[in-house]
Amino acid sequence: MSEVGAREAPLLDEEFLARCAKLVLFSRSITQGRLRGEKRSRRRGLSTEFADHKDYTPGDDLRHLDWNIFGRLEKLFIKLFEEEEERNVFLLLDASASMNEGEPDKWRHCRQIAAALGAIALSAGDRVHLRVFDEKMRPFFPALRGSRSILRLIDTLENLDPGKGTALGRSLRAHAASCPPGSIQILISDLMDPKGLEDALRQVPGSRGESWLVHLLAGDEVEPNLQGDLRLLDTETSEYVDVTLTRSVVEAYRRAVEEFRADLRNHCQRFRIQPLEVSTAIPFDQVILEWMRQKRWLT
Amino acid sequence: MDASEAVADMTIGAPQFWIWAALIPLLLLLWFLKIRRRPMTVGSTLLWQKALEDERVRSPFQRLVRNLLLLCQLLVLIFLIFALLRPESGSLADSSRLNVFLVDRSASMNSIEEDGRTRFEHAREVLNQKLDEIAGERGVLISFGASADALTPVTTDLSLLDRAADRLSVGVGQTGFVEALELGLSFVRQDEVIPAIPEGAEEAGTELLSNQADARIIVITDGAVPAWNGDAIEVPVIHEIVGEASSNVGITAFAARREFSEGGDLKVLLELRNTGDEALSGTLELIGDGELLEEAATRTLDGGERWLQSFSVRSGDLRNLEAHWKAQEGDALESDDRAWLSLKKSRPLRVLLVGEENLILKNALSVVDNLQSEWLPFDDIDPESLSRDYDVVIWNRQVPETLPRGVGHLVFDAVPSPYWTEVPAVVEQPPLVRWAADDPVLRFSSMSPLDGRILRTRPLPPGKGTRALVEVREGALISRFASEGVRGIVVSFDILESSWPLSPSFPLFFTATLRDLGRQSSGINSGVRSGDLVEARPGGETRELFHIDPSGVTRTRSLDRDGRLQWRASDQLGVHKFQSERSSGDEDSIPAGFYSLEVPVNLLSLAESRIEPRPGASLGSASATADGFSWGEARREYWPWLLVLGLLALLLEWIVYHRR
Structure with a gap:
């Protein structure tokens, strides 16, 4: 699978979707927290599985009394079953205007990654919540479940349009209020918010489940290919910066990108968020199939 | 002197070029007008703002670095302007000696010396030697002959002086030494440093120290230079005398005048001088248009002897005369052995004879050389066309009431008005009282044939605008008149009633009068x-x-x-x-x-013909010693370095431009 293709082309093709079906989102915190030792079944009809017994205490559901033991030992034991939980996977897409700039196309890249991760999650039986924000959180899309929702997810993503400004903190605060613990939150954004990162990242802490951050920058944002005397217009704020592209200024820009990323990593460390720095110069399938697997986001 | 002192003592040699500093704001204006930033939309300027802040923090001169091209261009401009200003440092104490070379290229420098080389070649050799001796000093080269010319500016560049010396050639003019010395002194005085007046010096009557520059004037000459009568010369003047030859005979005068004599109508006068001490022999030839006119005169001239020689020749159609002294041997200077005259053939004199026919006048007109004459009855003349068609009008016994302007009038036996309004009384055979021998028309003719030999005449009284040329007691026999553009000569008697036409003085008078009234020059250009x-x-x-x-x-x-x-x-x-x-x-x-x-x-100069070696010009109280000079550091000029820096800045600008 290659990213090469016209803007009008489908975000994902069938071959890539088939490869996605073999992958599962790997949640360290949930696995370690429950100590189950093996992967739980996602099959329908086998939603509970015996796990252990415990002494009966008043108030326990009598439907779960183990009458066989009571018959043999005349003691009341309650059967404990392992609950099969549906994981909530939240795809948080930054649809601000800045995501629509840069070469190669950042907005398409963002939607392709979201579509791929959503498809993987749906294939694995997770419940997928698509949440899109720009200046504020857009109305929530209904949660998707099951492989049959993959196309619906892709269709939804393909019809998304980027908005104008960015308000990461405010938007993610709206998300955090309705995000149950134990969820996997995947934030895909360039994080270009003049108000800073901290407030935004505070809303998606890894302590409440699993938080992944795909920090997406366009290829020419990482390695600017500009020259001459320019007036750079901010697509969101309409502010401008006059800049003469000398070698030292380009070097300073590179340093600014590095410092921004370093700052981001610090915040991610603080909020237990796993960051992944992605450039649109890298094909998105390589990001999904290689980088995310190396990072053990996918198995 | 260390660098800071040098900068402190730096002076501007050409402050007028400060005007070019106006280009700096112009360049800045053009630069800022030039920047038209290309707008470009980016996702966010967040990182760019951080980058620029970082750049500003890292480099306080970021703005200048960003405008490195502008900086380079400003540097180029500034260096060039400062180069034009000619900054220099150094004071009187460290200025190098100024050597003002005055090289004689006058005619006498053409003299051939015993070794077969000219005196000027010897002078150039001396000049080259002197130039080799002044390494590290400054020099200026002035040549003098008919005029004095500075061939170089004051320079430490000896190659410049060498090249100017190589280009120098000898002339045939006189020795303009005084002009050259004044020019040389102007260089010396421009070099003077005006000392600061100590406070209170004026009140205390303190005598200021001399501000005399460290300079000398070196005159390379054969010594045949005029004396200096100017101001006292404050710097030493050193004479380098070249040449030893002294034997020379030269033509010092060559003139001719038109004069009637048996030998011809042109009298040629020549003066030759032997300016040396030894006798020299040779022949003198007079050549007309390339052909020998007279038999060559051979003569031996003793030392210092002057020889005046005249020739009478018929000018005919001659255009040029050349006198050539051919020395047998020993004549060191050839330039004064030849001299030339040019004889311009005059336009024929146009003469109109008006009035009764007069055989005497007709015959007289027919013998005058280079003349065209016509005769018209008095009634047929057109006064308005006279000045256009004729140079002289001869009025015989009749004159118009108003004589036309622009033409000469010779009046015989008539009274022209308004100079004389009444007809004078008749006088018979009057004796002459006097005649004006100094007048051009009477210079070569005697009026004695008129003395008592005129049967009847009406002597003219003195009048306004008249001058009597030949007078008798009762008035003038011949008078000039001239006023308001009308001029002429009136003869107050009928020449047929005198024996004057039979005398040689009549044709001489007649010819001289026609030439005088017709304003016909001799045409001799000496x-x-x-x-x-x-x-x-x-x-x-x-x-x-x-x-x-x-x-x-x-x-x-x-x-x-x-x-x-x-x-x-x-x-x-x-x-x-x-x-x-x-x-x-x-x-x-x-x-x-x-x-x-x-x-x-022509040369025709006794001063140049005198080629014997002399000690040099008399300079009055001027010093002439070659000693007592101090050697010092050269005055430093910085413009070459500034020019180099300007070029380096230009190179840097080029590199920056292409690297961007």
Whole structure:
């Protein structure tokens, strides 16, 4: 699978979707927290599985009394079953205007990654919540479940349009209020918010489940290919910066990108968020199939 | 002197070039007008703002670095302006000695010395030696001949002086030593440093120290220079005398005048001098248009002897006369052995005889050379056309009431008004009282044949605008009159009633009068000296003249806006021709409006012919010692370094431009 293709082309093709079906989102915190030792079944009809017994205490559901033991030992034991939980996977897409700039196309890249991760999650039986924000959180899309929702997810993503400004903190605060613990939150954004990162990242802490951050920058944002005397217009704020592209200024820009990323990593460390720095110069399938697997986001 | 002191003592040699500093704000203005930033939309300027802040923090001169091109261009401009300003440092104490070389290139420097080389070649050799000796000092080269010229500026660049010395050539002019010394002194005095006046010095009557520059004047000459009568010279003047030859005979005067004699109508006068101590023999030839006119006169001139020689020749159609002294041996200077004159053939005099026929006058007119005459009865004349068609009108016994202007009048036996209003009484055989022998018309003729030999005359009384030329007691027999553009001579008797026509004085008077009234010049041009200014005004539509030099080379010379050609006589002796056509052709085919001027360039200078070695010019109280000079550091000029820095800045600008 290659990213090469016209803007009008489908975000994902069938071959890539088939490869996605073999992958599962790997949640360290949930696995370690429950100590189950093996992967739980996602099959329908086998939603509970015996796990252990415990002494009966008043108030326990009598439907779960183990009458066989009571018959043999005349003691009341309650059967404990392992609950099969549906994981909530939240795809948080930054649809601000800045995501629509840069070469190669950042907005398409963002939607392709979201579509791929959503498809993987749906294939694995997770419940997928698509949440899109720009200046504020857009109305929530209904949660998707099951492989049959993959196309619906892709269709939804393909019809998304980027908005104008960015308000990461405010938007993610709206998300955090309705995000149950134990969820996997995947934030895909360039994080270009003049108000800073901290407030935004505070809303998606890894302590409440699993938080992944795909920090997406366009290829020419990482390695600017500009020259001459320019007036750079901010697509969101309409502010401008006059800049003469000398070698030292380009070097300073590179340093600014590095410092921004370093700052981001610090915040991610603080909020237990796993960051992944992605450039649109890298094909998105390589990001999904290689980088995310190396990072053990996918198995 | 360390660098800071050098900067403190730095002076600006050409402060007028500060005006170019106005280009700096102009450059800045152009630069800022030039920047038109290309707008470009980016996702966010967040990182760019951080980058620029970082850049500003990292480099306080970021703005300047960002505008490195502007900085380079400013540097180029500033360095060039400062180079133009000619900054220099150094004071009196560390200025190097100024050597002012005055090199004689006058005619006497053409003298041939015993070794076969000219005196000038010896002078140039001395000059080259002296130039080799002044390494590290400053010098300026001035040549003097007919004029004094500074061949170089004051410079430490000896190669410049060497090249100027190599280009120097000897002339044939006189020795303009005084002019050259004044020029040299002006260089010395420009070099002076005005000392600061100590506070209170004026009150205390303190005598200021001399501000004399460390300089010397070196005169390389044969010593034949005029004395200096100017101000005292404050710097040493050193004479380097070259040449030892002294034997020379030169033509020091060559003149001619038109004069009637048995031998011819042209009297030629020559003066030769032996300016040496030894007797020299030779022959003197007079050559007309390339052909020997007279038998060569052979003569031995003793040392210091002067020889005056005259020739009477028939000028005929001669155009040029050349005198040539051919020494048998020992004559060191050839330039003064030849001299030239040019004889311009005058336009024929146009004379109208008006009145009764007069055989005497007709015959007299027929014998006058170079003259065209006509006769008209008194009633047939047109007064208005007279001045256009004739140079002289002869009125015989009748004159009009008003004499026309613009033409000369010779009146016989009539009374022209308004000079005389009444007809005087008749006097018979009056004795002469006197005649004006100084007047041009009577210079060569005696009036004694008129004394008591005029049967009847009406002597004219003195009148306004008249002058009596020949007087009797009762008045004037012959008078001049002139006023308000009318001029003439009146003879107050009928020449047929006198024996004057039979006397030789009549044709002499008659011819001289016609030439005087017709304003016909002798046409003899005795020439100019090298360096003299010659002016030619061909008139008409002529815009350029062809200059044919004595060697036959033709050059075209343009006239100035006033239709005038000013030519400074060159160092080429001989006859220079200026004419409106490239070739004059035959006399018969001379086109209308043809202009010709022949200018002989002669030496004719006793001072230059005297070539014996002399100690040099008398300079009055001026010092002439070569000692007592101090060696010091050269005055530093910084413009070459500034120019180099400007070029480096230009190179840097080029590199920056291409790297961006």
